[in-house]
Amino acid sequence: MASLNAIAKKLVASGKGILAADESEGTIAKRFALIGLPVTLETRRDYREMLFRSTEAMTDYISGVILTEETLEQKAKDGTPFRELFNATDVIPGIKVDRGALPMPGSKDEKITEGLDGLRQRLAHYAKLGAGFAKWRGVIAITSYAPSRNGIRANAHALARYAMYCQEAGIVPVVEPEVLADGEPGDHSIQRCEDVTGETLEAVFKELRLAGVDLSGMLLKPNMVTPGLRSRDRVSTEEVAQRTVETLRRFVPAAVPGIAFLSGGQSDEEATAHLSAMNQLGGLPWALTFSYGRALQTSALVTWNGEDQNVKAAQKAFTHRAKMNALAALGQYKPELDLAA
Template identity: 75%
Template sequence: MTKSLNAIAQKLMEPGKGILAADESEGTIAKRFAKINLPNSLDLRRDYREMLFRSTEAMTSYISGVILTEETLEQHAADGTAFRAILADADVIPGIKVDRGAFPMPGDSGEKITEGLDGLRQRLTRYAELGAGFAKWRAVITINDVAPTRNNIRANAHALARYAILCQEAGIVPVVEPEVVGDGDPGNHSMERCAAVTGDVLENTFKELRLAGVDLGGMLLKPNMVLPGINSRERPSVEDVARRTVAVLREHVPAAVPGIAFLSGGQTDEEATSHLSAMNQISGKPWPLTFSYGRALQNVALRTWAGRRENFPQAQVAFTHRARMNSLAALGTWTGELDRAA
């Protein structure tokens, strides 16, 4: 089991490839559709994801895995082809989001706790039967004048560990996502505070993973980058973000972890790409770094598609471009000039 889990993790971290996060909940995708005046219908959700998954060059050359929702894992394209079959043809590993969302933590700290452990063992068995090779669970950590509390960090770390060991029991690689979100109180969410909180969260997460008996060689980490809050006046350089993020990871992430795939966390498309590329230009890291982006891969493609199947070719060109740029970033060879020229 250990060997097969590590093999899946290594394939997800194949050089120059990354993970497409296409696991938007119905509520989240409704908000994205609303921005381009589209209703949130089953057929439109299907068409949108079909457009992404049938972007042949992007999927075969730059994407190693796709995080799906329960709906999408069992969904079929308009011609009746299962999405799982489309991904298999592109040699892309299907993954599955298994948490049930983040809910208010008891108390007055404005924090959240992720739920979904009840019945997870049975659900994972089913997902494995459907071909899921990896899974994702997102913990949400808030920064404000009283948060994060020790209780919230420990509770989310414990849930991540329980999720991870259940995944490995089912033969599924757990992607562990403890996200320090960027929309906290701007007066408290400095880059310095983000670095300290991110380090604390990672330290507690790996402590719980070890206590639970999780095989670190059969998992992946999906963390936030070290950034000031999105409403902060701080404007760090790309190099500073890269340096601070790598420093925190070196201090708190064991070398046994096969790889790190970052979330984009509210960054613009180019910011997410440039920060990743700069991190990959820093030498001496014990693990490869790549992307596990949602919005930062899909933004332009979503607007170009605009709910019309006849726009598939143009939208696929836009998606392929962003996938290629992030592939270059995963290799540390991206430049803004290359991006704009392409």
């Protein structure tokens, strides 16, 4: 069996990134509402099959896919297990293992991610099904009174315990501490985001070390340092890239093989441009790539529109977005490449 470090490195291989297809029923309902499509077992299957059968995208630009429990064991319409589709394109299947962020007792509207109970047994099952990595998301909101130190520490501790369970099961943990840009009120400055992101990363890596997590056998999935989505701040692509990289340099050990960013409510093009600008800075100790959901899927979803006759066009749209982000992971993306599509 490949080592944790080997799996982690393959997930952040040059010019490749991770497709996040682990939407909850609530999240995918919001996505499907864009095209007026009902959420059923069949519509979820058909949509994800459209993505997974995008052979060029999956072979050339995608290294891994984060799945739900449903999708890990799901079959395509013709009865082919999705896992066989991944094997054919050399894509590593991953699994979202947290049970969601719920109100944290004793806090003012902060949340704590749950799902540690029974996780050891679930991970053993996922490993038998072929999952090579897992994901757990901790949510940190910025408000006039949050985050509290306790809120950050509690989520950091949960992330560390999850990561240790994963490595025990031979699964690479993707550690996702997300400082929200699209939470309420979402009007914070880029400086506030930088401060909270730094404090969060510092707490996360302290807890990971205390738990004995092998940093060379994990990946980090953080937010970028941006203003809140409703902020009046207007910042350049270069400032986002510079502030994000400086924050990572301060708090992320070089032993971590790679960092796969979430898009955090950015537009497709913004998420791509920011990633490319970071890679253009050079001299980084870790690979920087993408682990996008919406920012990879939206154009494909709208093009598909739930219609079989649109599958090829939707796959073309998905392949284009995957290629743009693969170029960004190499520091080679240019906005005019999107305009020419």
